[in-house]
Amino acid sequence: MRILAADIGFGYTKATDGRQTQVFKSIVGEANPVQFAEALLPVQAASPRHFVINGEDLYVGELAETQSRGRGTSLDPTQFIAQYARTLGLAALAPFAEHGDPIRLVTGLPISFFRKHKDALTTVLQNRHAITVVHGNGEREDKTLYIEKVRVIPQPFGSLFNLMLNEQGKAIHQRFVTEKIGIIDIGFRTADFAVADKTKYSERGSLSTDSGMSVAYHAIANVLHEKSGTQIELYRLHDAITRGTIKIRGQRFDITGLVNQAFGQLATRIAAEANRLWADDWDIDCIVLTGGGGATLAAQLTPLIQGEVLPLPAEQDARFNNVAGYLKYGANLWSA
Ligand SMILES: Nc1ncnc2c1ncn2[C@@H]1O[C@H](COP(=O)(O)OP(=O)(O)OP(=O)(O)O)[C@@H](O)[C@H]1O
Ligand SMILES: [Mg+2]
Structure with a gap:
């Protein structure tokens, strides 16, 4: 097995x-x-x-x-x-x-x-x-x-379990067991907000919105379409966004400003969603930012969120936080 x-x-x-x-x-x-x-x-x-x-x-x-x-x-x-x-x-x-x-x-x-x-x-x-x-x-x-x-x-519970459990599935970081934690998982399509109060799922504080990174990618693709006449599939934009430039049919476009603006707007939108959703949950002890989009938007998002946002470890690819936690949870469930 x-x-x-x-x-x-x-x-x-x-x-x-x-x-x-x-x-x-x-x-x-x-x-x-x-x-x-x-x-x-x-x-x-x-x-x-x-x-x-x-x-x-x-x-x-x-x-x-x-x-x-x-x-x-x-x-x-x-x-x-x-x-x-x-x-x-x-x-x-x-x-x-x-x-x-x-x-x-x-x-x-x-x-x-x-x-x-x-x-x-x-x-x-x-x-x-x-x-x-x-x-x-x-x-x-x-x-x-x-x-x-x-x-x-x-999904966001993957990131929580990753912080809370060790490889054998045992709880080692008490803070994540005993406190009230908010989790913001920003992916490509969805932004997921979840609250775990002493590890119990809070229905009221949890929901998904469509504020994934694809919103920013869409905005960037639309401007590029206006400028170049070419509609670029969103999943092909990633390298260009990382580099800050894109070449379309031989013509090079600098997209640094465009990317910053699109990311800033998305961060503002996500912060507003979090602050609204958790308006009554002022007793949240700390907020975990996760998902690949969480890492990408962290600098712009953190100052806009009401509460203590834990910094993301720079050396880890935040896209793996959920899956790493799923595995630890599996060990918790099924390891002898
Ligand atoms: N090294 C990287 N490579 C690719 N994307 C990255 C990287 N680092 C951060 N990102 C960002 O992470 C996003 C994807 O994050 P993630 O893998 O968590 O999404 P997902 O889980 O596939 O989406 P969803 O949760 O909506 O289903 C990309 O859109 C990009 O903005
Ligand atoms: Mg995801």
């Missing part, structure tokens, strides 16, 4: 077995009929990105982004779960699981989708999945991923 964790986000799919992690963009595409397309890529992904699942020949992540003609992703939860979650989840778990070895999986959903979609997510994942892994050298490996148990938790 193996305990694994997967955070199938609208932006990035993250997974870990406790020793290794992997991350790729949450994009699925048709595999290219050209043989060894993977071998032509300048950078080989460390883990396979080409699979046959349910008879479909598929690429995931950056391989789908750059090589697939028909490719897709979705910001709609029903469609995301029905069409993409299984493929992304299996692709993420494949390197960590032995053929046929029972897997117990912890995963999550945004607060507002949790009730409605947790059974659907469990159903698509909890099964014996016969897949073919196509390795970078073209070698094909048939593998059964036997997911015998799935536990779905509200």
